[in-house]
Amino acid sequence: MDAEQVRLVRKFNRTMTHRLGALNDSFLNRGRPLGEARLLYEIGAPGADLRELRSRLELDSGYVSRLVRSLERQGLVTARPGKNDARVRRLTLTRAGMQELRQLVRLSEEFAESILTALTPAQQNHLVNCMIEVERLMSASAIQITFEPPDTEDARWCFENYFRDLGDRFGVGFDTDQTISAMSELLTPPNGTFAMARLDGRPVGCGALSIKESRIGEIKRMWVAPEVRGLGVGKRILTMLEEFGRDFSLTVLRIEANRILGEAQSLYRSSGYTETEPFNPRPFVHHWFEKKLK
Amino acid sequence: MDAEQVRLVRKFNRTMTHRLGALNDSFLNRGRPLGEARLLYEIGAPGADLRELRSRLELDSGYVSRLVRSLERQGLVTARPGKNDARVRRLTLTRAGMQELRQLVRLSEEFAESILTALTPAQQNHLVNCMIEVERLMSASAIQITFEPPDTEDARWCFENYFRDLGDRFGVGFDTDQTISAMSELLTPPNGTFAMARLDGRPVGCGALSIKESRIGEIKRMWVAPEVRGLGVGKRILTMLEEFGRDFSLTVLRIEANRILGEAQSLYRSSGYTETEPFNPRPFVHHWFEKKLK
C-alpha cells in the first residue's frame, strides 16, 4: 500500500470531518438538540417508520422513543400505529414539522451554495464532478456482501432489476413473478445459495448459485446496480459464490452469458472461467463458461 | 445558482458526514471519550501549547482544562509551564501517551487503507486526485480575509514568503528583515492597511495598501500561498483593499508588477487596472498599473 496515498486519504478525512462538523454544529443545530434535528431530517416529508429510523441512525430504542416524544410535544411530529403492523409506529411531520424541515433543508442548501459561490462556474462543475467520483469510489469499501435468504423483499427488488435490465437490452419483457417465486427453494442451502451486496443497508447487487447434478454448480442472476458498476462488486460476489461452491465440494461452476453484456463476459474470463460447449441451450444465451474449482 | 449542483453538493455532505461519522465513532473512540481522543490526537508527537489547542479546537478553557487533567490522571500527558511564558502550559505526551497516539494513528491509517484496498491501483490514484481537488476547491469558501495589524508573527511569515517567492524567481536574495520592520507603521491606519487571508486560522495570503501623497494609494505585498492559488483569493484581497481606499477617499490606486508574475498582471487587468507610465522606477519592476476609484 502506497504510504503517500494513505497519508492523503487521512488528510482528506481530517479536513472533511472538520468542515462538515462545523456544518452540522452551526447549521443544523439551531436552538434544537442535534439528535432531534437529525431525527426530524430523517423522518422527512414522506414520513418514516420508527423501526427503520432506529436501525438507520443506530440508536437505542429508548433514546429514540424519548426523542420522538419530545418532537411530539413540540407539535412537529405525529406518531400513529402502522397499518399492516400496529406495533410499528409510523411517524409523519405535522404542518409545523414540515416548516421546520424546510428550514433545515434551506440551511443545508445555503451551506452548499456558500461552497459553490466562492468558485467560478468552471470550478463549480469540476468540484461537483470530483465529489461524485469521491463518493462513488469511497462507497466501494462500504459495500458488504453476505449470504441471505432469497425470498426477502430486497432480493425480489434485485431480481426485478436484473430482469428489467435484461428486458431493456433485448427489448423483451420477462415474466418475472413466476420465475422469482419458483427459485426461492433452489437458492437456499443445500440446494444453492444467494449473495447480496449492500451499501449502507441498501441492496446494490446480487448473485446466485444453484447446485445441479452432482458436483456441478450454476451461477445465475448476477446483477450490479448501475451506480456501483466498475467497483469490483461483481467480482466480489463471484468470489463468495465460488467459496460456497468449494465448501459444498463442487468441482465445476458454470455460467451462461448473453451476447450483449460484454462486461459480464470479461468478468468471467478474468476470474478464470473459460468458454465451453453450450451446456444448456436457451433463448438469449450465447456464451457458456465454466471453471474447475480446486 | 444551479439547483442540481446544490443538490449534489448536499448529497456529498450527507454521505461524507455519515461515512466519517462512522470513522470517528468506531475507530477513534476506543473506550475513551471522543473529546479526549481528539485532544490526544491534536497534541501529537511534537506536543502543543494548551492555548493553541483551545483556539484550534474552539473549546471552552474550563472544558479543555478538565480534559487535560483527565489525560494527566491517566498518565498519557504531562503539562508544564512554558519556557518563554510560564502562563502558557506546554503539553507533551508521555511514553504511554505516545503509545496511545500510535494506536489512534494506526486506526486512522487502517480506515484509509480499507478505502484504498477496495480499488484497483488506477482507481486509487484517481480517488486520491479527486480528494485533493475537493479539498482544494472546498477550502475557497472557508478562506476568511480580514484587516489585521502588520506586525504579528503571521504577517511576518507572509512577508517572508512573499520575498522568498520574489527572490526565487529572480535568483536574488532580498534583505527582508530590514524591509519588514520598517513597514509596520506605514501599513496601519491612517497611513495604510494590511489584509490577511486565513484558512482555518492559518495564514494563506496577504496584501497591503499604503497611502502616499494625497489621495493616492499604493498596493503592495500581494501574496497568495501556492496551495490556494487559482481560488480567487488575490482578487478578494484586492477588493478589500479597494474598499478601504474608498473609505479613506483615495482617488487612485497604483500597483507595481514585475515581468515574471504573469498571474498577478492578469489579476490586475481583470480587476480594472490599466497600465501606465512608470510612476516609481525601481529594480525588478517592469509594469505599472493604476485604477481610478469611484
Added chain:
DNA sequence: CTTTTTATCTGACTAATGTCAGATAATGGA
C-alpha cells in the same frame, strides 16, 4: 512599581446523549 491583560483553573451548573433492565402490547407460528 502599579495596573491591565492574558492564560489557566475551579466550582457549580445544565443539557445532551446514551445505556440497561424490565414492562406492555401486537404479531406470527405451533
Added chain:
DNA sequence: TCCATTATCTGACATTAGTCAGATAAAAAG
C-alpha cells in the same frame, strides 16, 4: 389457543459535553 418474538415504552441511571462566573498567577503596559 398458547408461546415466542418483535416493537416500543418507561424508569432509573451514567457519562459526556459544554457553559459561566469568578479566582489565581504570570506577563505586559504604563
